[in-house]
Amino acid sequence: MTHILEADGIQLEFGLRRILSDVYLKCETGKITGLLGRNGQGKSCLMNIILGTLNSSSNSIRVDGAVTGNIRKHPELLLYLPQFNFIPKSLKVKQVMDDFKLPYTDFENRFPEFTAKMDQKVNQLSGGQWRTLEIYIIAKTPSLFAMLDEPFTHLNPIQIEKIKEFLQQEKANKGFLITDHMYSHLLDVSDTVYLLKDGKTHLTKTIDDLDMLGYITL
Amino acid sequence: MRTLKLITRFYSGIFLVNFLITLSCVYSMIHFGTDALEIVGVLFWFKVCLLAVVFYFSITNNKQELYYYQNLGISKLFLAGTTSAFDFMLWLAFVYFQLRIGIPVYIFNLLLLSVLLIFLYLYYKK
Numbered sequence: 001m002t003h004i005l006e007a008d009g010i011q012l013e014f015g016l017r018r019i020l021s022d023v024y025l026k027c028e029t030g031k032i033t034g035l036l037g038r039n040g041q042g043k044s045c046l047m048n049i050i051l052g053t054l055n056s057s058s059n060s061i062r063v064d065g066a067v068t069g070n071i072r073k074h075p076e077l078l079l080y081l082p083q084f085n086f087i088p089k090s091l092k093v094k095q096v097m098d099d100f101k102l103p104y105t106d107f108e109n110r111f112p113e114f115t116a117k118m119d120q121k122v123n124q125l126s127g128g129q130w131r132t133l134e135i136y137i138i139a140k141t142p143s144l145f146a147m148l149d150e151p152f153t154h155l156n157p158i159q160i161e162k163i164k165e166f167l168q169q170e171k172a173n174k175g176f177l178i179t180d181h182m183y184s185h186l187l188d189v190s191d192t193v194y195l196l197k198d199g200k201t202h203l204t205k206t207i208d209d210l211d212m213l214g215y216i217t218l
Numbered sequence: 219m220r221t222l223k224l225i226t227r228f229y230s231g232i233f234l235v236n237f238l239i240t241l242s243c244v245y246s247m248i249h250f251g252t253d254a255l256e257i258v259g260v261l262f263w264f265k266v267c268l269l270a271v272v273f274y275f276s277i278t279n280n281k282q283e284l285y286y287y288q289n290l291g292i293s294k295l296f297l298a299g300t301t302s303a304f305d306f307m308l309w310l311a312f313v314y315f316q317l318r319i320g321i322p323v324y325i326f327n328l329l330l331l332s333v334l335l336i337f338l339y340l341y342y343k344k
Contacts, residue, residue: 072288072293073291073293074291075288075289075290075291076291079289080285080288080289082282082285084282085282086282086283086285086286086289087283087286088227088280088283088286099220099223099224099290100289100290101220137289138289141289
């Protein structure tokens with residue numbers, strides 16, 4: 001069964017400055033939805049509104065058509081990867097896996113660079129490994145949807161390719177909403193891409209659409 | 219069980235400062251001796267205000283890590299409620315037993331020393 005997460009009629013102002021006006025976005029299980037936009041266009045704000053950690057003047061967040069308030073209190077519905085590291089640095093890798101009830105062997109098999117690292121503290125990992133671990137727990141922990149804010153940051157090209165492959169496999173289990181500045185990688189993995197511009201979302205299909213909307217210059 | 223483990227982990231980060239505040243209340247009561255009951259009201263508000271201040275700073279300093287707990291289904295308010303309630307109960311127990319029994323000061327000195335040694339050990343182990 002396909003589940004649908006919709007964010008509709010979202011309006012956000014900071015003082016007199018309107019950031020988002022009448023935004024619509026749809027995310028489905030089994031698909032990866034990409035969200036592009038220049039700095040300051042409100043991508044992270046939009047994610048925080050969907051999550052319920054940022055209040056907006058108007059919004060309707062629906063899961064399967066039912067309005068869902070405070071979705072952040074329901075990790076079985078939506079998990080969130082913020083753009084910064086969120087795992088407490090004093091924790092060991094094994095503790096993190098235990099907390100999220102994920103078997104370490106699966107993780108090791110998927111990302112062999114973590115072999116014999118289960119007793120290491122998270123802050124002893126490299127930036128890329130730390131990010132990989134965070135993406136893994138968000139993608140693997142059972143939930144209907146996951147929002148990833150700049151997942152490719154701190155990752156080297158090989159790690160990015162591995163994560164892209166991993167996300168393509170994991171989308172069978174949930175719906176992803178991903179935003180990142182590395183648009184080529186995002187376009188590679190996404191089934192649907194929205195461009196956030198002038199406070200509105202524009203559904204894009206090709207790289208030419210991004211050019212036409214002024215996000216990139218071909 | 220997992221929730222309890224996560225709350226305990228969060229509380230361990232703010233335990234020491236809260237414990238020192240609780241002990242400062244008890245030391246004040248010992249100092250006032252038989253008149254201790256008269257300052258309980260002041261100590262109550264002292265404890266409540268500092269509980270709020272400590273929690274505010276722990277939230278501000280660990281803002282990013284709160285997403286970890288959130289992804290595990292534990293909200294900021296739940297963390298605040300449970301840890302504050304437990305810490306306040308601890309304060310209440312100390313104050314009650316001090317008023318009822320009058321625990322000698324050396325017991326609190328020993329307790330303080332033990333807690334500080336444990337934290338020093340954990341700090342160097344980290």
